[in-house]
Structure formats: structure tokens, C-alpha cells
Amino acid sequence: MNRIIALVIVVVAVLFAGASTLLVVDQRHVAVVYSRGGSNPVVVGTGLHVKLPAPLQSAMIVDTRVRTLAPSDADHCVTSDKSELLVTPALKYRVTDPLKLFNETEGDQQSANDRLAAALRSALGEAFGKRSLADALAHQGAIAREAQAAMAGTAGTLGVELVDLQFLRVDFPHAAADAVYKRMTAAEEKAASDARAQTSAEVAEIKADAERQRDAVLADAYAAAQSIKGGGDAKAAAIAADAFGRDPNFYQFYQSLQAYRSVFKAGDVIVVDPDSEFFRFMRSPDGNAASTNPAASASRKH
Template sequence: MNKIIRMVVIVVVLGLIATAWDGFFVLPEGRQAVVTQFGAPVGQPIVKAGLHFKTPFIQDVQYFDKRLLIWDGDPNQIPTKDKTFVYVDVSARWRISNALTFLQAVNNESRAQGVLDDIIGSTVRDLINKHNLVEIIRSSDWNPEDHLGPDGKPAPKVIMGRDGMEKRIREIVSKATTKYGIDVVDVMFKRVNYIESVRKKVYERMISERKRIAAEKRSLGEGQKAEILGRVGRELKTITSAANETAEEIKGKADAKAVTIYAAAYNRDPEFYAFSKTLQSYEKTMGKNTNLVISSDSPFFKYMQDMKGTK
């Protein structure tokens, strides 16, 4: 009898342990949960981490992520409003905003990725179809006069721009995914690339634009060079003119002083002055092998004759 009671007690204890084990669950940080009973959700989503209770053996727990999740679409070839084909690769970040709605609408993350494929993909295609290429590859804070279009004229002015398009796509997608318990946080153009034929034209246009800018820079440089050379020439003429004027002034003063000295010497001894000047003339005129043919009556011959007579 005691043995039977002991067995019953053991069974009861094991049953209580199993019940307790199945009746409690721990919700970790970064996760949320929905309790289901026979596949149908019971109550509101559980978002607070910690120990929680459910009916043992009858109810189950479905766990979902609370963190940001990544959606990465496949690159697609899409035509723009101005009939330019581009490859567009888009990425997005999303989270499960309502676990109960999410469970009822899509059930799991794999199906949610498929829903996002359809919604984001179609939204991106529709918006690109309605806008010119420049809106996708440029932001709104640039000057169209500095860029050329395919016809060589200034490119069209950006109205929305790439950032604006990403924001608009996010707004449209976010409204469409609310019913799935999904909140799309942001949408980004990961890469926008031209198809081969367009890429060649773009490269040619870029080369043409750079050549135009280089020509403008060279022209500006030549203009500045001419201006600098002109200014240097004018300054050089001014300096030369001032130097010549100063030199003439100094020369004039020196000549006047020399005349004064010569006059004083002449007044003191005219004969010696004449003799000195004649000797200077001899020195300048005659070298080692100089032959002179002059008249004996010439004043230039006077002192030679006197020196000869003296000898």
C-alpha cells in the first residue's frame, strides 16, 4: 500500500513539474511573443522581457524579433520618365510593429520578406517611371548650371532629388505595410547604375563637361596672367622712369659741379687749364702706335711743339 502511495506521489510531483515547466516561459531582450491556443492567438502581444505564464499543454508561444531587420531587394532594370534605363538596387530597414497583426497577416519573417518584395519593388518602379533620371542620381542641393545634359545644355533642375525620392518611397511603403504589422523605418538606393549604352553616353558627357571646365579654367588663368604681366610692365616702366629721372638729376648736378670746378681752375690759371685739357685730349686720342697728321699751326700741336722746343 505504501509503495502504491509512493508511486502516486512521484507521478503527481512529476506531473506538477511538467505542468510548471510547460506553463512558464522566458521572453528574452529583443524579442516579443504571441500566445496561441490551438493555432489561434490569445490576448495581446507580450513585449516585456522576463518570466511569463501560459496554460500548460494547451497554449504555445510564437516568438518574433523586436530589432531592426534588413530587406535587400534584387537589382532591377527600370526605365525613367525620360526613357533612360537604369539598374536600381534598393535596401530597406524594417521592424515588426505589431506582433499579433504580423502573425495573423504573414505569420513569419520569410513571408514578410516576400510581402516587402512586392510592395517596395512596385513602389520603386512606379516612382522611377514618373521622374527623370536626374532626380534619381542627384540631390536637390546642386547648381544645374554647372552640369550639362545629354544635349550639351544645362541639366534640368532637380525638384525632388534622390533623398526626396527615398523619403517618398518610405512614406508610401510604410502606409501599405501597416496592415501587416510591419513598420518600414527607411528605404535607401543602395546602387543606381546605367545600362551599358547609357553608361557610354554618360562617360562621353562627363569628358565633355570636364573639358569645358578645363577650358574655362585655362581661359581664366590666361586672363589673370595677362593682367599680372600688364601690371608688372606698368610698374617696371614707372620704376625705370623714376630711376632715369634720378640718374639725370644726379648727372646734372655732377656736370654742374664739374663746370664749377673747371671754371674755378680756368680763372685761377688759364694757361695751366688749357695745358691740362690738351693733355687729356692727347691721352684719349693717341695710343701706342697712333699716327697723327695735323698742321703745325693747329692749337692741338701747340704744346707738342713747345715741349719739343724745350727739349
């Protein structure tokens, strides 16, 4: 019975020792195999590898995929105008030099994450501290790129490549949110008021310019009309003068007709001597014939 128990113990010990000498690495990882005390580290890739059993040799498995570092708590960043912001970043990175990572962290990968997180906080604080609140909110992408470039040196010493840095959220602290929103609202209202005032001034200027152009067009048109009218009157006067010059009696006849037109209007009653000189062209075409009824009075209604 004792022999059976001893045999089982030996078999288990052999299996355990054999299992500790085998190292399986899949395609998502690499392994750093190192001797006691972290000496003689060697990087091995995908496959099945044999090593000495622990504690003679140990292995650190390194994930070479793109990973995300997202702090659980938002970072407090202060802008150049002393406004506080709560920034929640997300840093994407991957390990490109596992051996450098092992040497810098002595096999403790959590310390690498802590160093990256500290470098990220420092880079964000410096990037936001260079900008005003409005500038920081308007250029978050530029701030992220600037912070990523600033922490590239720290990441390089860890054998890490930074892939991307984005902000999951940028917000105000609860205590300052109302005051900031009111200040931003006042600034936007002032900008809107200035824009309306400028627009009103431009509209007034456009209207004044249009009125000046209208007055100029009307003045030019009136001047042209008067010139045309004056030319027409001059031609009419010349034609009339030529006609009257050919026959002076025609001028007298024409003027009498104009007088009749002005005097005899519908509804007017005129009592006048029919032998008056005023009616001489009504008695005779040449205005020289004697009256046919010299003693009578005439009453005309038109």
C-alpha cells in the first residue's frame, strides 16, 4: 500500500515537473523566458517551447494586440484661464518590443500600465494648460494629438507604440457647470447681438445705396425726358411759327379756337353780345364778316 502511494506521488511530481517545462504561446502573444533573478531574458514566438522548470526559468506572456488604457476616473485638467475640466481619455497602444518591456518593468506588466497612465495624465494636463476654455473645447482633436506626441518618449522606453488617443468625454465639474454654461451663454448671446447689429448696419447701408442709385436714375430719366420734351416743344414751336408766318390770319384763327375751347365748357352759361370781336371767327372764316343780327343779345349754353 505504501508503495502504491509513493508511486502515485512520484508520478504526480513527474507530471508536474514535465508540465512546467512546456510553454505554449498562441498567435496573439509572445513570451519572454528568463532565468532566476530576471537574467538572460529571451523572446519566443508562437508555438510549443521547452524551458527549465520553475524556479530555474520562468516566462512572462505579453499580449501583442492593440489594447486600450481607459482610466476608471476622469482626469482633472485646468485650462489657461483657470477653468477646470473633467477629461476621460482612451489610449490605444500595443507592445512592439517585449524584451524592452521586460527589462523596464522587471516582469511586472501592471507597472507599465501605471507608468503609461501617469504619463497620460501629465501630457493631458500640460496640453490643456496651454489653451483657454473655448479653445480647448473647440480643438479637442489637436489636444489629443499633442498629448499623444508628448508621451511618445515614455511609451518608447517601455517598448510600447501609441496607436491613438481619444477623449471619451470632456465635461465640467458639477460645481462649476452652471457658472460655465451661463458664461458661455452670455458670450454667445453677445456674439449674436453683435452679428445682428452688423447685419442691420449692412442692410441700412445697402438700402441707402439703393436709394441713391434710384434717385440718380430718376434724375437722369427726368433730365432726359425734359430734354426730349424741350426738343419736341422747340420743333412744335418751329412748325407753328412756320405755319403762322405763311398765313397770319391762320394764327389769329387758331388762337380764337383755343380761346373758344377754354371758354366754352360743358355746363357753362355765357351772356355776351354776338357782335363782339370775340365771335368774329364764328361769323366768318376770315374774321371780317359783319354780324347777321347786330341788335340782338345772345344766350349760349354748352
